[in-house]
Amino acid sequence: MPETLPADSVGLVTPQTAHFDDPLALACGKTLPAYELVYETYGELNAAGSNAVLICHALSGNHHAAGYHGTQERKPGWWDAHIGPGKTIDTNRFFVVSLNNLGGCHGTTGPCSINPETDRQWGPEFPVITVADWVHSQARLADRLGIERFAAVIGGSLGGMQVLQWTLDYPQRIANAVVIAATPRLSAQNIAFNEVARQAIRSDPDFHDGWYDEHGTLPKRGLKLARMVGHITYLSEHSMGAKFGRDLRSDELNFGYDVEFQVESYLRYQGDMFSTAFDANTYLLMTKALDYFDPAGAHGGDLAAALAPAQCPFLVVSFSTDWRFAPERSRELVDALVRAGKSVSYAEIDSLYGHDAFLLPDERYQAVFSGFMKRVVRDLRLEGK
Amino acid sequence: MMRADLELIYAWVPNGARVLDLGCGDGTLLDALARDKGVSGYGLEIDLDGITACLEKGVNVIEQDLDQGLANFDDDACDMVIMTQALQALRRPDRMLDEMLRVAGECIITFPNFAYWRHRFYLGFKGYMPVSKSLPHAWYDTPNIHLSTFNDFERLCRDKGLVITDRAVGNGDHEGHWSSRLWPNLFGETAVFRVSRRDRVSRQANGQGGSEP
Numbered sequence: 001m002p003e004t005l006p007a008d009s010v011g012l013v014t015p016q017t018a019h020f021d022d023p024l025a026l027a028c029g030k031t032l033p034a035y036e037l038v039y040e041t042y043g044e045l046n047a048a049g050s051n052a053v054l055i056c057h058a059l060s061g062n063h064h065a066a067g068y069h070g071t072q073e074r075k076p077g078w079w080d081a082h083i084g085p086g087k088t089i090d091t092n093r094f095f096v097v098s099l100n101n102l103g104g105c106h107g108t109t110g111p112c113s114i115n116p117e118t119d120r121q122w123g124p125e126f127p128v129i130t131v132a133d134w135v136h137s138q139a140r141l142a143d144r145l146g147i148e149r150f151a152a153v154i155g156g157s158l159g160g161m162q163v164l165q166w167t168l169d170y171p172q173r174i175a176n177a178v179v180i181a182a183t184p185r186l187s188a189q190n191i192a193f194n195e196v197a198r199q200a201i202r203s204d205p206d207f208h209d210g211w212y213d214e215h216g217t218l219p220k221r222g223l224k225l226a227r228m229v230g231h232i233t234y235l236s237e238h239s240m241g242a243k244f245g246r247d248l249r250s251d252e253l254n255f256g257y258d259v260e261f262q263v264e265s266y267l268r269y270q271g272d273m274f275s276t277a278f279d280a281n282t283y284l285l286m287t288k289a290l291d292y293f294d295p296a297g298a299h300g301g302d303l304a305a306a307l308a309p310a311q312c313p314f315l316v317v318s319f320s321t322d323w324r325f326a327p328e329r330s331r332e333l334v335d336a337l338v339r340a341g342k343s344v345s346y347a348e349i350d351s352l353y354g355h356d357a358f359l360l361p362d363e364r365y366q367a368v369f370s371g372f373m374k375r376v377v378r379d380l381r382l383e384g385k
Numbered sequence: 386m387m388r389a390d391l392e393l394i395y396a397w398v399p400n401g402a403r404v405l406d407l408g409c410g411d412g413t414l415l416d417a418l419a420r421d422k423g424v425s426g427y428g429l430e431i432d433l434d435g436i437t438a439c440l441e442k443g444v445n446v447i448e449q450d451l452d453q454g455l456a457n458f459d460d461d462a463c464d465m466v467i468m469t470q471a472l473q474a475l476r477r478p479d480r481m482l483d484e485m486l487r488v489a490g491e492c493i494i495t496f497p498n499f500a501y502w503r504h505r506f507y508l509g510f511k512g513y514m515p516v517s518k519s520l521p522h523a524w525y526d527t528p529n530i531h532l533s534t535f536n537d538f539e540r541l542c543r544d545k546g547l548v549i550t551d552r553a554v555g556n557g558d559h560e561g562h563w564s565s566r567l568w569p570n571l572f573g574e575t576a577v578f579r580v581s582r583r584d585r586v587s588r589q590a591n592g593q594g595g596s597e598p
Contacts (some may be wrong), residue, residue: 019569031485085451123436167433223390266548313443313445317439331457334447334457335457338427338447338458338462339459339462340459343445344438344445345440345444345445345446345447346446346448347436347448348448348449364433367433367434367437368433368436368440371436371437371438371439372440373440373441373443374440374441375440375441375443378443379443
């Protein structure tokens with residue numbers, strides 16, 4: 001944390017925990033008897049409860065979207081560039097809710113939690129969670145916080161899929177949808193990359209079929225590999241080239257198999273950091289949630305038909321060099337929304353940073369996103385204060 | 386205050402119509418149509434400032450390059466397609482006209498009339514490519530690659546078997562003046578056409594619905 005907080009930071013924030021005793025029926029057929037959701041809020045809920053915004057996180061994200069947990073924290077929350085006083089998601093106007101999704105590993109009930117029926121960690125027995133399950137649990141959190149209807153539900157990547165699911169499952173409870181760098185369904189290539197990541201984890205001898213905690217091990221090598229593969233798909237060829245090119249770590253070639261190129265060093269470092277900070281079972285679960293997401297599936301592949309329940313205006317944003325969820329995937333969604341006669345706006349942002357661009361500040365991205373949010377403020381009469 | 390050609394279009398769009406506005410700019414027209422006439426629809430635009438302005442107004446705007454066509458819109462997806470001051474910048478204006486009248490039975494098109502007397506004067510007497518209010522660019526940096534005249538466009542519509550249900554000139558010094566009504570090809574700076582598919586016009590004539598004449 002910087003010594004003096006920038007004026008547009010939400011500042012120090014403290015995560016909270018909501019406990020739920022109502023069993024949650026899941027898409028896989030199982031039921032979670034009870035669970036806890038960890039979340040953060042920024043800004044204040046107005047008396048009418050009309051200014052709440054829900055932030056949905058991506059694969060490895062969590063509830064810590066903005067501000068700092070303590071003075072020792074080096075970096076702010078993962079979407080701090082967009083959330084704060086005067087920022088795109090203006091906390092002077094909005095009450096922002098950001099939670100860690102079920103199955104996560106940052107405090108919310110997940111594979112690392114204790115299964116009350118067995119008194120041991122859920123581990124690999126934690127049920128596979130779908131995007132729809134997340135949305136149902138998020139709606140319960142909204143009930144708990146006194147939010148009847150969100151002014152907007154916003155998310156990038158896997159978070160964008162949750163936004164889309166919101167518009168289908170709770171059309172009355174979402175006034176605006178912002179779907180960023182997402183896709184209405186994974187492509188075969190997307191699923192293939194996920195499967196490589198899963199195989200990397202599951203074939204690590206330290207994985208022990210998911211019971212690594214009981215064996216006192218961590219499948220670090222597998223998780224590291226999974227992250228390395230994933231990380232490549234988050235960056236564009238250009239951004240990798242610009243950052244590393246063919247730069248060597250030392251001045252000469254060593255004709256060996258140790259790290260020689262800077263890009264190798266970078267990927268190994270990213271993988272190492274991730275392998276101890278994230279839970280392998282959670283990673284597996286998140287990739288399955290991605291793979292299974294396909295609202296058009298129940299409608300014979302007809303996305304426009306699947307979108308029939310949606311009622312709110314959509315903003316869909318993609319990034320030109322994103323090849324994980326390319327602009328064409330966002331176009332699929334936009335075209336289906338048009339066919340279904342829905343209110344939708346779409347912008348493709350010229351960016352060099354691939355899929356990761358949705359996390360980064362960018363003048364044009366912010367102009368479009370802010371333009372939409374200003375209209376939300378005006379329509380819902382949230383200018384006051 | 387809207388541009389003169391937009392004022393005219395505004396009057397021509399029926400209440401409650403579903404409209405597609407190609408090259409919608411900052412969304413002024415769609416915004417006014419939505420507020421006053423209950424019109425719904427989408428604007429297509431590639432300029433990010435325009436897109437942002439539309440978003441702030443609450444106008445549905447989709448980033449789309451018109452040269453890629455309108456394949457993402459179904460046949461008769463809307464009642465009217467509007468294109469203001471963009472026809473001359475397209476790679477194939479004739480194909481766009483086909484596309485517009487596939488997506489809707491009726492369209493409104495405006496473009497700078499190259500046969501406007503000031504343009505003729507520039508080329509005929511000065512010997513330079515015309516530069517004017519409606520054609521502000523130099524020849525080397527102009528986006529306007531398919532300039533045409535009032536007469537050219539009428540001929541294209543005739544060749545395609547389309548029906549011109551209304552035409553007007555706008556935005557020039559002679560706007561509304563008797564001379565531009567009488568000799569639009571000479572005195573009209575901006576050409577404004579309202580064009581229908583033949584099947585749409587005959588349906589209306591038979592009283593079988595469609596938008597207002």
